[in-house]
Amino acid sequence: MSNVADDKSIILIVDDNSTNLGVLFDFLSDSGFKILVAQDGESAIEQISYVKPDIILLDVIMPGIDGFETCRRLKASDSTRDIPIIFMTALSQTMDKVKGFEVGAVDYVTKPIEHEEVLARINTHITIENLKQCLQANNDSLQQEINERKRIEEALRVLLHAVSHDLRNPVTGTLMVLKNLLKRGAKAEANPLDQDLIPVRRSVLERMIQGSERQLHLINSLLEAHANDVQGVVLHCTQVQLSSLLQTLVADLEPLLVQNQATLINSTPDDLPPIEADPTQLWRVFENLITNALKHNPPGLQIKLNASLEDNCIRCTIEDSGIGLDPQQCQTLFDLYVRGSQARRSLGLGLGLYLCRQIVTAHGGQVGAISRPGAGATFWLTLPLAASVECQG
Secondary structure (H helix, E strand, O other), rough: OOOOOOOOOOOEOOOOOHHHHHHHHHHHOOOOOOEEEOOOOOHHHHHHHHOOOOEEEEEEEOOOOOHHHHHHHHOOOOOOOOEEEEEEEEOOOOOHHHHHOOOOEEEEOOOOHHHHHHHHHHHHHHHHHHHHHHHHHHHHHHHHHHHHHHHHHHHHHHHHHHHHHHHHHHHHHHHHHHHHHHHHHHOOOHHHHHHOOOOOOHHHHHHHHHHHHHHHHHHHHHHHHHHHHHHOOOOOOOOHHHHHHHHHHHHHHHHHHOOOEEEEEEEEOOOOOEEEEEEHHHHHHHHHHHHHHOOOOOOEEEEEEEEEEEOOEEEEEEEOOOOOHHHHHHHOOOOOOOOOOOOOOOOOOHHHHHHHHHHHOOOOOOOOEEOOOOOOOOEEEEEEEOOOOOOOO
């Protein structure tokens, strides 16, 4: 009979009898095992702290601490309790055998040792231990799958709730307007040639257009987030001067800032080194972070942009004077379908921040938020000077 393991299993033999040690050492080495030896319990425990065996053959009667106490100590330690222990004993009393099992042994062999018997028992218990480890690994993998499934189910629940709100409400509003227009048209007593013409206020049309644009933006964001998850963010990189990009962005956002009675101070230094990045995608990141601050805070917000060189990265900050966030929310704010607290006024899917993280990560950077309730929020991101591996040029 040979060793069941493909790789050499390690056996620790503990016996104060040098002759027994030598015989077992030769036989088990020839059977394909790697052998460690100890002549007392203390040295066995010390040796295990350096090299963990797959199984232990442990003599019962030894000087110092006997085999029972050695076994008890090994089973009391988290790092050694799972090692199978087979007692070697000349004791034939049933009570002695029972005691061995009580302290944690998995089996015993009687002296004088029968080589084929001890080999069969060793192979059996190594096989059992390997199966236990495989079962535990499978259980751990299944638990991870269960946890991931729960996370996805929760994300889908949030998605369905948000979609039902963000898409259904504008559609409902548009339908109400259209139905009212039809009713007004039916009651009109105008010239029969003009009955198909229904007057509509400009403000009504503008609201309908805004609602439709929000729906289209949401649908496009959903599709983009899914595509990025499947195939990654596509980057077309070039040399980007961050200060110039942000100056242009701030100018474009001026009407939105005026509409929200907000003030934006751009303190980005002009002497920052250029970065190799996708300017269109970076524009979207900063635009999302700024509009997110405007969207979730009352009018009169103050926003500050800044950036600095740190190691081989540029660290950018978008700081606002708004209502702030709970620190725990900052940990998950960039996850898919996660939104701010109920105190932040708008209900949405949270896709904007998720897309920001996808884009920044694709550039090889990181993004995060620092905040506390009532003290505003600081969103930060890092961008490496060198191009990421995902840049296509």
